[in-house]
Amino acid sequence: MDIPRIFNITESAHRIHNPYTPEKLATLGAALRLKPEDRVLDLGSGSGEMLCTWARDYGITGTGVDMSQLFFEQAKLRANELEVADKIHFIHDDAAGYIAAEKVDVAACVGATWIGGGVTGTIELLAKSLRPGGIILIGEPYWLQLPPTETIAKGCLANTIADFLTLPELVASFGELNYDVVEMVLADQDSWDRYEAAKWLTMRRWLEANPDDDFAKEVRDQLTTEPKRYVTYSRDYLGWGVFALMAR
Known part of the structure; x- marks a missing residue:
């Protein structure tokens, strides 16, 4: 079991693994008013940075679930590094x-709502x-401005304009599901740049270290096209944020 190699x-x-900086992640933890006795579940936990830093800073306990073997191993290393593996x-x-055996105070899916077939699921x-x-955390993209064409939407790696809502529509949709939005921390242009641009150096270093790998052409093609695609489309049209919800 793993995610696509790319x-x-x-x-x-x-x-x-989303357009957040460490400062944004810390802001989210503070905004939630986390306490040492809080239990947190993170579905699609990636390399574990949210759970590990919150355990260090706020004393929470938690469980993270992710299907990437690499990110899973990195998460365990990070927990040991921050001395929160216990x-x-x-x-x-x-x-x-995945359903937790014991009820949690915060249940999160930060940027992987495909696991439930979308936000509602x-x-x-x-x-x-x-x-x-308890509090549900949902991390989800939204349109900063509605793309005028489907071509621009595809340039943002959406299938269609209908894949995402605008921010007012997204916030309203939570209310339609009978949830109050009680907090939100949104990505900004700098945190988007850090998420996207960091991939480019990683790809270049990987290509230098693996020139004869069968996957090298795909990585080369992506490195060639991604910087222009990102600054042409996603940077101006796509937002992202984490929304804290409580059932009414």
Whole structure:
């Protein structure tokens, strides 16, 4: 079980696998008013930075589930590095359908809502692990401005314009599911740049180290096209944020 190899390569040097900086992640933890007794579940936990730093900074305990073998191993190393391995447990598995054995205070899916077939299904999945009065975290893209053409939407790596909502529409959609939005921390242009541009150096270093790899052509093609695609499309049109929800 693993994710497509291209993601394991392009994001192998990332600690945070979405357009967040460490400062944004810390801001989110502070905004949630986390306490040492809080239990956190993170589905699609990547390299474990959210759980590990929150365990270090706020004393939470938690479980992360991710299907990337590489990111799973990196998460365990990070827990040891920050001396929180006694607080955080990582599982190498498909997060789709995962339900915690013990109810948690915060149930999160930060940038991987495909595990529930979209936002609605992911919220329903997370709710099964959540204690009454707990908080659901959803990380999701949205349109900063509506693309005028489907070509621009595809340039943002969407299939169609309908794949994402605008920010007002996304916030309204949570209310339609009978949830209050109680906090949000949004990515900005700098955090997007850090997420996207860091991939380019990683790809270049990988190509230098693996010139004869069968996958080298795909990585080369992506490095050739990604910088222009990102600054032409995603940088102006695509936003991203984490939204904290509580059931009404």
